[in-house]
Amino acid sequence: MSSLNTAAIIADMGSLLSTIQKDIMENTGFDFEAFVGFGLQTSHVYRAKLLGIFAAQSISDKAQNYIFFFVMLIKNKDRITKMLKSADFQSRFSGDADFQKAVEFFELHTVQYVTEVDSTPGNKGKMPIVNVPTCVPNIMSHMWLSYNKQNPQWNNFSREAKFNLWIKEQWAGQMNISADAKAQAKVENEAFWNTKVTTSKNTSRKSAVALKFHPEYWKNQEADMYPFVRVAVDGSMAYDPQLYSVESIKDYLSS
DSSP states (O other): OOOOOHHHHHHHHTTHHHHHHHHHHTTTTOOGGGGTTTTSSOHHHHHHHHHHHHHHTTOOHHHHHHHHHHHHHTOOHHHHHHHHTSHHHHHHTTTOHHHHHHHHHHHHSEESSHHHHHHSGGGTTOEEGGGHHHHSHHHHHHHHHHHHTTSTTGGGSOHHHHHHHHHTSTTGGGBSBOHHHHHHHHHHHHHHHHHTOOOOSOTTSOSTTTTSOOHHHHHHHHHOOBOEEEEOTTSOEEEEOSOBOHHHHHHHHTO
């Protein structure tokens, strides 16, 4: 397993994170329709593609951490690239070659939509941003929790409130969780598609059918059983092979 030093990334970001969080919480320009078409292939196909790019471009573990972290937060190629190339970020990370490698990844090796890969000749081999979180759901869950723990109010949230936030994430249903937890993830997934993904800038995916919940896509996610990442007292990390019930997930979120 690559080192997932989320705490170090958060420390590096410093006060910039408050700006990012404010932008996300205000939902400024969040592109819900960017998810259109994300379930056409299994997570394993997309993960192999992503790791292939990482290997071919010699993207280090630290650069991968940056990539996963920003995709976990924003999920939109243009917004990520704009943010990383801003004066604030470029000044803070001017001497960080791994950060610049992450910027290069977003600029040169990604697209937003799945259909852009096939519809534009120059995009062959590029990674759809929307598929990054769902091809590494356990990394996303780890980073999501690490990030939320930085919120001073996190410990004031009830176990139920934490679970309700977690289960809404598009990758939650791919984790190694019990049938009843998977069922709750499906409810949230269906609500997401049928209430939030209402329009699309993607000209090849504008039909009403394309913008609705697809049971066949959900089956791809539901079949996944990704193990949770747990951190030991000494800071070492390992995959936890156990199946998590709803209560186990709440324990994990409150750990």
